[in-house]
Amino acid sequence: MATQQTPPNGSIIGRDTVRVDGPRKVTGLAQYTSDFHFPGMLYGVPVGATIANGRITKLDTATAEKMPGVHAILHRGNIGKIYRSIPGPGFAGICEERRPPFEDDVVRYYGQFIALAVAETFETAKAAADAVRVTYAAEKPNVDPHLVADDEPDEVMTTFGPRKRLDNQRGDPDAAFANAPVKLDQTYVTPFETHNPLEPHSTTALWENQTLTLYESTQGVVNLRSVLAQMFGLPVESVRVITKFVGSGFGSKLWPWTLCPLAAAAARQVGKPVRIVLARKMMFHAVGHRPLTQQRVRLGATREGKLLSLHHDYIYTRSILDAHHEDCGEGTPFQYSVPNLRVAFGRAKRHVGGGADMRGPGRVPGLYATEAAMNELARQLNIDPVKLRILNEPKIDEGSGLPFSSRHLLECFELGSEKFGWSKRNPVVGSMKRDGLTLGWGMAGCSWVAARFDASANVQLRDDGTCRVASATQDIGTGTYTILAQLASERTGVPLNKVEVELGDTSLPEGPLSGGSIATGSVVNAVFAAADQAIGSIKMIAVSTPGSPFVNRNPDELGFEDGKVFVKNDNSANRIAFSDLLRRAKLRLVSGNGRSAGTFGDPKPKFSTQSFGCHFAEVTWQPEIARLRVSRVVSVMDAGKIINTLAGRNQIQGAVVMGVGMALLEHTEYDPQNGAPINSSLADYIVAVNADAPVVEVHFLDYPDKEINQVGARGIGEIGLAGIAAAITDAVYHATGVRVRKLPVKIEDLLV
Numbered sequence: 083m084a085t086q087q088t089p090p091n092g093s094i095i096g097r098d099t100v101r102v103d104g105p106r107k108v109t110g111l112a113q114y115t116s117d118f119h120f121p122g123m124l125y126g127v128p129v130g131a132t133i134a135n136g137r138i139t140k141l142d143t144a145t146a147e148k149m150p151g152v153h154a155i156l157h158r159g160n161i162g163k164i165y166r167s168i169p170g171p172g173f174a175g176i177c178e179e180r181r182p183p184f185e186d187d188v189v190r191y192y193g194q195f196i197a198l199a200v201a202e203t204f205e206t207a208k209a210a211a212d213a214v215r216v217t218y219a220a221e222k223p224n225v226d227p228h229l230v231a232d233d234e235p236d237e238v239m240t241t242f243g244p245r246k247r248l249d250n251q252r253g254d255p256d257a258a259f260a261n262a263p264v265k266l267d268q269t270y271v272t273p274f275e276t277h278n279p280l281e282p283h284s285t286t287a288l289w290e291n292q293t294l295t296l297y298e299s300t301q302g303v304v305n306l307r308s309v310l311a312q313m314f315g316l317p318v319e320s321v322r323v324i325t326k327f328v329g330s331g332f333g334s335k336l337w338p339w340t341l342c343p344l345a346a347a348a349a350r351q352v353g354k355p356v357r358i359v360l361a362r363k364m365m366f367h368a369v370g371h372r373p374l375t376q377q378r379v380r381l382g383a384t385r386e387g388k389l390l391s392l393h394h395d396y397i398y399t400r401s402i403l404d405a406h407h408e409d410c411g412e413g414t415p416f417q418y419s420v421p422n423l424r425v426a427f428g429r430a431k432r433h434v435g436g437g438a439d440m441r442g443p444g445r446v447p448g449l450y451a452t453e454a455a456m457n458e459l460a461r462q463l464n465i466d467p468v469k470l471r472i473l474n475e476p477k478i479d480e481g482s483g484l485p486f487s488s489r490h491l492l493e494c495f496e497l498g499s500e501k502f503g504w505s506k507r508n509p510v511v512g513s514m515k516r517d518g519l520t521l522g523w524g525m526a527g528c529s530w531v532a533a534r535f536d537a538s539a540n541v542q543l544r545d546d547g548t549c550r551v552a553s554a555t556q557d558i559g560t561g562t563y564t565i566l567a568q569l570a571s572e573r574t575g576v577p578l579n580k581v582e583v584e585l586g587d588t589s590l591p592e593g594p595l596s597g598g599s600i601a602t603g604s605v606v607n608a609v610f611a612a613a614d615q616a617i618g619s620i621k622m623i624a625v626s627t628p629g630s631p632f633v634n635r636n637p638d639e640l641g642f643e644d645g646k647v648f649v650k651n652d653n654s655a656n657r658i659a660f661s662d663l664l665r666r667a668k669l670r671l672v673s674g675n676g677r678s679a680g681t682f683g684d685p686k687p688k689f690s691t692q693s694f695g696c697h698f699a700e701v702t703w704q705p706e707i708a709r710l711r712v713s714r715v716v717s718v719m720d721a722g723k724i725i726n727t728l729a730g731r732n733q734i735q736g737a738v739v740m741g742v743g744m745a746l747l748e749h750t751e752y753d754p755q756n757g758a759p760i761n762s763s764l765a766d767y768i769v770a771v772n773a774d775a776p777v778v779e780v781h782f783l784d785y786p787d788k789e790i791n792q793v794g795a796r797g798i799g800e801i802g803l804a805g806i807a808a809a810i811t812d813a814v815y816h817a818t819g820v821r822v823r824k825l826p827v828k829i830e831d832l833l834v
């Protein structure tokens with residue numbers, strides 16, 4: 083199915099590796115956040131506002147409070163102090179909804195939490211929440227999907243700090259566009275989308291004296307700790323966050339939402355552990371969504387297909403209070419060579435909950451627009467879309483002026499074309515048939531950032547020949563347990579089944595967020611350094627323990643391979659396992675710590691570090707019954723060294739299936755009357771499922787990128803979703819002759 087990378091001799095890096103946590107998951111031993119139970123634990127159910135704009139004039143909790151089994155109804159009048167939080171240096175203290183819950187009487191989006199019922203059972207808490215009577219002074223909300231940029235200054239504040247609205251500029255794009263012999267000027271729209279991880283957001287808060295422990299379904303235990311410590315006025319060491327398994331997040335669990343401080347405040351009040359698990363419906367309100375984007379793309383080109391200018395002007399929705407930045411232009415300045423370019427953005431406030439990162443934030447909707455525009459330009463020029471891209475391949479990152487650390491996009495196109503059979507394409511609309519179906523073929527390129535976050539790890543080598551590797555990062559279903567095990571095994575020679583992995587706990591050495599496709603790349607050097615330090619201790623023991631064959635040697639004379647110590651430059655077979663040396667020294671274990679500094683947001687980078695790739699997509703179209711399906715996708719990714727090719731292919735396949743959803747199905751619709759998301763259930767918010775999944779063929783190039791880490795691994799969690807919607811919409815055009823520029827493509831769009 084995929085190009086198998088050739089692993090270096092004996093290395094476990096770059097191999098198909100079955101998930102080390104698989105047996106725990108399929109036997110039910112894996113504990114997700116709401117699988118942890120505590121004596122006396124109570125259940126919290128939030129009350130969500132049923133208006134999207136206005137004020138609460140009266141909150142009547144009398145009936146709810148009297149219900150048997152109810153311990154408290156928390157609201158603005160009795161919640162107690164919750165402070166605000168601010169971002170700290172580095173990637174800390176990040177939060178998309180800064181306003182502490184219940185801070186004022188103002189309602190700014192439908193479903194905003196306005197009270198919390200706390201009771202002995204979930205059912206009682208739900209009944210009590212439903213019994214809370216609220217009176218509002220409601221005003222008409224603005225959830226208009228047509229966007230005009232708000233009047234704002236040239237520099238605006240966002241969740242990630244101040245941003246200039248002029249993202250990037252070079253040359254004279256206006257003049258170049260005006261004079262270009264061939265022009266394209268189109269606007270592309272991507273809808274509000276709601277992350278729908280299988281596991282709902284959940285949190286359980288426990289207080290013991292002045293320390294707070296949170297079991298939380300999060301993609302970042304360390305960041306969550308820093309936000310919650312601020313909100314409760316505690317030193318960070320008094321807050322512990324535990325996340326052992328996450329039923330995915332897609333970005334909705336990257337940053338804390340208001341249910342965490344609510345659970346903590348409730349547990350403080352009632353003196354017992356409190357758990358909140360959100361209902362699916364609430365997940366459409368209060369835990370983020372991908373903002374709606376409206377992106378105008380202008381391309382100027384020569385008749386031969388050389389780009390002369392590129393304008394990318396995008397507007398996205400933001401919530402009333404907060405400032406998630408949907409960075410649609412992030413990949414635009416360097417995807418293609420173009421001398422004249424401008425990328426700029428505006429924002430439009432709407433009465434919706436906080437926007438959030440959703441798999442491939444910014445660049446995924448951004449590349450949909452720019453890649454769709456490239457495909458339209460190819461049609462206009464009568465040039466093959468692959469050829470148009472090859473014609474505009476840059477030598478360096480023209481946005482930053484830096485060389486790429488590693489870019490092999492042309493090889494992706496070549497391999498993708500070959501595997502897909504692109505040479506058999508007849509570009510005439512509706513001309514290709516198979517088994518009575520009309521075929522449509524389309525393609526697109528993609529990219530995603532590569533970098534490291536700060537990471538630290540601990541590695542123990544133990545007298546029974548086992549190894550333990552630990553880091554306060556998370557496995558959100560992507561395979562981080564397995565990656566950590568592979569890295570520790572690679573460096574220590576301990577076989578995979580003897581490596582124990584601990585993660586998801588802030589009491590471990592601080593690890594990276596599971597976000598930005600950056601976790602894997604971040605942990606490599608930290609785990610290797612920790613292993614090296616532990617191995618250094620083993621060598622010290624080897625030279626200093628009575629009875630060891632290495633006594634009185636200098637540790638530098640010793641080598642370490644496959645878990646055994648030996649004398650370098652000595653071919654005699656005296657190799658001693660570290661477990662033997664530990665037992666001889668009467669030691670249970672040695673421990674090593676490793677750190678690796680982040681590169682994300684480096685103000686003075688030497689290289690532009692990005693992954694690249696492409697998708698080739700086939701749709702089938704039956705005009706008689708208006709049935710459209712994505713039948714086949716070939717994806718080629720240039721993402722450095724793939725540490726686990728099995729989990730890696732799985733990431734890209736999953737992203738492509740999500741891309742089918744993005745292109746054809748997913749959108750959240752807000753009711754213009756009351757501002758409620760209308761299709762707020764899994765029955766009405768349609769995601770792609772197995773029945774919608776095409777055959778997905780994934781190929782990885784194998785160019786390790788040593789700028790990122792020692793094995794050259796870049797992340798692959800998000801790139802698979804980049805570009806795929808543009809490939810599918812171009813295939814739709816090829817099959818049907820209908821050009822849809824507003825996602826998702828609906829059947830009614832094609833009934834013309």
Ligand code: MOS
Binds near residue numbers: 301331332333442
């Ligand atoms: Mo991803 S949107 O960085 O979880």
